[in-house]
Amino acid sequence: MISRPPRPRERGIPEATVARLPVYLRALQALQDRGTATISSEDLAGAAGVNSAKLRKDLSHLGSYGTRGVGYEVEYLVYQISRELGLTQDWSVAIVGIGNLGRALANYGGFGTRGFRIAALLDADPEVVGRSVASLDVRHIDNLEEVVRDKGVSIGVIATPAGSAQGVADRFVEAGVTSILNFAPVVLNVPDGVDVRKVDLSIELQILAFHAQRRADGDGPGAAERAGLEVT
Amino acid sequence: MISRPPRPRERGIPEATVARLPVYLRALQALQDRGTATISSEDLAGAAGVNSAKLRKDLSHLGSYGTRGVGYEVEYLVYQISRELGLTQDWSVAIVGIGNLGRALANYGGFGTRGFRIAALLDADPEVVGRSVASLDVRHIDNLEEVVRDKGVSIGVIATPAGSAQGVADRFVEAGVTSILNFAPVVLNVPDGVDVRKVDLSIELQILAFHAQRRADGDGPGAAERAGLEVT
DNA sequence: CCCACTTTGTGCGTGCTTTCACAAGCGCGT
DNA sequence: ACGCGCTTGTGAAAGCACGCACAAAGTGGG
Numbered sequence: 262m263i264s265r266p267p268r269p270r271e272r273g274i275p276e277a278t279v280a281r282l283p284v285y286l287r288a289l290q291a292l293q294d295r296g297t298a299t300i301s302s303e304d305l306a307g308a309a310g311v312n313s314a315k316l317r318k319d320l321s322h323l324g325s326y327g328t329r330g331v332g333y334e335v336e337y338l339v340y341q342i343s344r345e346l347g348l349t350q351d352w353s354v355a356i357v358g359i360g361n362l363g364r365a366l367a368n369y370g371g372f373g374t375r376g377f378r379i380a381a382l383l384d385a386d387p388e389v390v391g392r393s394v395a396s397l398d399v400r401h402i403d404n405l406e407e408v409v410r411d412k413g414v415s416i417g418v419i420a421t422p423a424g425s426a427q428g429v430a431d432r433f434v435e436a437g438v439t440s441i442l443n444f445a446p447v448v449l450n451v452p453d454g455v456d457v458r459k460v461d462l463s464i465e466l467q468i469l470a471f472h473a474q475r476r477a478d479g480d481g482p483g484a485a486e487r488a489g490l491e492v493t
Numbered sequence: 494m495i496s497r498p499p500r501p502r503e504r505g506i507p508e509a510t511v512a513r514l515p516v517y518l519r520a521l522q523a524l525q526d527r528g529t530a531t532i533s534s535e536d537l538a539g540a541a542g543v544n545s546a547k548l549r550k551d552l553s554h555l556g557s558y559g560t561r562g563v564g565y566e567v568e569y570l571v572y573q574i575s576r577e578l579g580l581t582q583d584w585s586v587a588i589v590g591i592g593n594l595g596r597a598l599a600n601y602g603g604f605g606t607r608g609f610r611i612a613a614l615l616d617a618d619p620e621v622v623g624r625s626v627a628s629l630d631v632r633h634i635d636n637l638e639e640v641v642r643d644k645g646v647s648i649g650v651i652a653t654p655a656g657s658a659q660g661v662a663d664r665f666v667e668a669g670v671t672s673i674l675n676f677a678p679v680v681l682n683v684p685d686g687v688d689v690r691k692v693d694l695s696i697e698l699q700i701l702a703f704h705a706q707r708r709a710d711g712d713g714p715g716a717a718e719r720a721g722l723e724v725t
Numbered sequence: 726c727c728c729a730c731t732t733t734g735t736g737c738g739t740g741c742t743t744t745c746a747c748a749a750g751c752g753c754g755t
Numbered sequence: 756a757c758g759c760g761c762t763t764g765t766g767a768a769a770g771c772a773c774g775c776a777c778a779a780a781g782t783g784g785g
Contacts, residue, residue, distance in 0.1 A: 277742060283699040287678060301762065310680040314744055321764055329763040330751040346699050347706030354698070361597035368593045369694060377698055416701055439708065440701040442694075446519060448542040456704045458697050462601060462674075465690050466586070466609055467515040467578050469648055469672040472688045474579030476671065509772060533732065546735095546774050553734055561733045562781040731782075742771075750763080755756100 274345070278319040284309045285316070286342045292335050301332035348376035355414040355438075357429050358421030359384040359392075359399050362444055366420060367395040380412035385425065402429070409436040416440045423447045430457075506577070510551045516541045517548070518574045524567050533564035580608035587646040587670075589661050590653030591616040591624075591631050594676055598652060599627040612644035617657065634661070641668040648672045655679045662689075 288308040292300055302320075306313035320326060320333070323345055327333045343349055356363050359382050367382055382394055385402045392399050400408065408414060417433040419426050419441060426445035433441055434455055441457045443449055446464075449457050520540040524532055534552075538545035552558060552565070555577055559565045575581055588595050591614050599614055616622055617634045624631050632640060640646065649665040651658050651673060658677035665673055666687055673689045675681055678696075681689050 275741070279700055279703050280696075282703075283693075283696040284680065286699075288680070302764095303762085308680065310682075312744070314746090315742090317762090317764065318743085325764070327763050328751065329749075330753090330761050332762070345703070347702040348699065350706070352698070352702050352705070361600045365593035365597040366694065376702065377695075415705060416698065440705045442697055442701060448516065448520070448540070450542075454708075456701060458701055460692060460694070460697060461515075462598065462692070463609075464512070464515040465674055465692060466584070466648065467518075467580065468511055469674060469688060469690055470579040470584050470608065471511050471514075471577070473584070473647060473672045474582070476686075476688075507772075534734095535732085544774065546776090547772090549732090549734060550773085557734070559733050560781065561779075562731045562783090564732070727785090729782105729784090731780100733778105733780080735778090736776095738773105738775090740771105740773085742769100744769080745767090746765100748763105748765090751761090753759090753761105755758095 274322045278322055281309070281311065281315075281319055282342050282346055284311075285319070286339065286346070289335055289339045289342070293339060297335055299328075299332045299334050302327070305333065343376075346376075350376070352377050352416050353380040353412050353414045354378065354416045354418060355381040355383060355405075355408060355412070356418040356420060357383045357402065357405070357433075358419060358425070358445075359389050359394055360420065360422075363420040364394055366418060366444075367397065370395075377416070380414055381408045383408065385421075402432075405429075405432050406436045409433070409438060414438060416442065418442045418444070419449075420444045506554045510554055511578075513541070513543065513547075513551055514574050514578055516543075517551070518571065518578070518580075521567055521571045521574070525571060529567055531560075531564045531566050534559070537565065575608070578608075582608070584609050584648050585612040585644050585646045586610065586648045586650060587613040587615060587637075587640060587644070588650040588652060589615045589634065589637070589665075590651060590657070590677075591621050591626055592652065592654075595652040596626055598650060598676075599629065602627075609648070612646055613640045615640065617653075634664075637661075637664050638668045641665070641670060646670060648674065650674045650676070651681075652676045 285305065288305060292308070302313045302317045306316040309316065320338070323341055326338055326341055354377055356366055356379065359367070363382065363384070367379060379395070379397065382397050382399045383402045383405055384390055384399050390399050390401045415438065417438045417440070419429050421429055423445045426443060426447050427449060430441060430443070430449045430451060434451055439455050441449070441451070441455065443457055443459050444461070446461055451457055517537065520537060524540070534545045534549045538548040541548065552570070555573055558570055558573055586609055588598055588611065591599070595614065595616070599611060611627070611629065614626055614629050614631045615634045615637055616631050622631050622633045647670065649670045649672070651661050653661055655677045658675060658679050659681060662673060662675070662681045662683060666683055671687050673681065673683070673687065675689055675691050676693075678693055683689055
């Protein structure tokens, strides 16, 4: 038997859990603002819209941060989740493509939670370059490598038209950025070791349409549940 | 043995498959534009960024639309997927919250694929109401019920601040909308039978941050793969 | 007509996710 | 000090999802 190191939690948090931690974090911060000191898994699960057993198992991957018979201390849990998600350090973000969406992202102040700082805005259109958006000057895409280096950009956001997205991704990767958030409706091709996440409006709408049609077709009892709908 | 009805495909497409169909559809439409008539599962899988076995299994849920030894006929498959996703009918969409994001969504012409029509824009701010955005007049939120009824809105998009989102959702549900796409950073509470999908920028960033930190921490070979990264 | 080649459709093993159900642990009142 | 009630943390089971590997089925050439 290999002796376990002192570190309480094992490496390797399930991906499904990671995706829910930010939701828990937001619910906890709302509770914190309202002055709540402790909360049970049942109540927190309600606020996060998940099953309480799932929530407990998720949190158990971070360590034993609850007290039996009482619940979780809100402030402590906020800190632990923040640390696990890497929000105790600052992340520098560059947004490429300052169209409608890019502007909306740039102006999305607060950026959800602290931890993320918009370091630069880039665009290829000379009409847009030089303008000031969200108190940042829009710079030309040609400066991408320089900006990434000088500002220590570690997360790249692509909000360009579909045709330009792959090229921008290549340049981000070349410049050493290994985390990319892609809003363009294309599948990006990146080497191993680069993490790409995709946000796609039209895909979401199409999934909604599928379920809506399903409901309209095969009406009747239980149809909605079968379609895998929100159960609250 | 129960005699199988003439309909070739069974009801009940896995949720994971449904989420990928729009990606396949987009890849196929790109091929169509380029004039490609048929394509193998291998090539289509490449274009969609998935494993070819997964693609074949996904498509097999719709029916046997391929020809062994040849591949899939692009045009036919586009039609079948469109029909399955409910894109052969028109969906009327209302957007509530015409801030930066709402405007970006309204101007996001084409809306990915056809099938979705923006029927109305609504906001609570008198400063915004009455303005014209994307050749639509922004109407006051008080007209929500009327607009939903008159324009036959079946999908509601919420792009309001977090605080207003639940109220808007309630009104959508009350008005009979059963499909909601939520951009506000809150967990919406809706009755059974209502389908909510969430798009959340800061959650995506936090997931990226988690993996980036993981890579920085436990460097070394295989660390990226363990973090569940894009493998292309 | 038959054979070699190509590509689909799927049975099956594996691993991840969710959920149930309960033992273990903690606080409080007596 | 002790027992009662509450809540966490987790073993175990069930359900999904993924990907391999191959039989089935089609094409084209001789």
